[in-house]
Structure formats: structure tokens, C-alpha cells
Amino acid sequence: MAYKEIFWMACDSTEQLRAEYGPFHTREEAEVEARKMSFGYLLRYEHMIGENDEIQEVRCIFIELSDVVTPIRTLRKLHTRCATCGESSVHEETWQAEVWADIHEFEHSRHHVRLFEQSRAEGLKEIVGWRDACA
Numbered sequence: 001m002a003y004k005e006i007f008w009m010a011c012d013s014t015e016q017l018r019a020e021y022g023p024f025h026t027r028e029e030a031e032v033e034a035r036k037m038s039f040g041y042l043l044r045y046e047h048m049i050g051e052n053d054e055i056q057e058v059r060c061i062f063i064e065l066s067d068v069v070t071p072i073r074t075l076r077k078l079h080t081r082c083a084t085c086g087e088s089s090v091h092e093e094t095w096q097a098e099v100w101a102d103i104h105e106f107e108h109s110r111h112h113v114r115l116f117e118q119s120r121a122e123g124l125k126e127i128v129g130w131r132d133a134c135a
């Protein structure tokens, strides 16, 4: 007889290149671990198992833990913008934003680059003092 097998993973994003941790048998276990790691999502896998124990179908459903504050590395986009001349750029990684700011502030003395993070939940938000933190 065909049956359904369900398990849960904690994951840091819904992107293809996400980090996953698990599996867990219950949503509660996965959620506890996700919160420990500041992972913002749970992934529910459903395997439809056929008569000969083969997997016939895989379904997965993402569940967002909306109250988990995800660290910078999992944010979708970083925006740099020079407060002095207005030149701006978009980056995937914090180090890329740092390189852009380094080059810009090197080429234009006394310009000051600000960093913003963009997330679906909060929109654009400035990260104050980001270069002091990275120094």
C-alpha cells in the first residue's frame, strides 16, 4: 500500500543554494533548531512511497518563521550608496559591498558610502556603522 512519509528541515533561505539542517520528525524539533541557528525557514518534505518502497513523488513546502532575525549573510540584497555623490550599487555579499566602498572612497576622497540591506519583510534598512564593525 502506498503511504506518505513526512519530515522537516531547518533552512536559511528558499534559494536553491540554501543551507539545510535536519531531518527532524516533527515541526517543533525543526523549529527549535532553526531558531538556534537563526534560520528563517522550515522545509516540509513529503515523500509519497509506493508499493515497492520507492519514492513516487516528492513535495516540499517552505514555511517562513517571520519573527526570526536572519543574519546579514542570508539577506537577499545589499545596497551601497555614496552619501556624497549618490553613486550606488547592489551586492549579494557583504565583502563585495566592502570592496565597492573601499574602491569608491579611495577614488573619491572624503566620500562616505552607506550600506542598506533589502529584505522582503522590512524593505530597505540602513546598517549604521557597518565599516567600523568590519575594520
Ligand SMILES: [Zn+2]
Residues within 6 Å of the ligand: 082, 083, 084, 085, 086, 087, 104, 108, 111, 112
Ligand atoms: Zn561618492
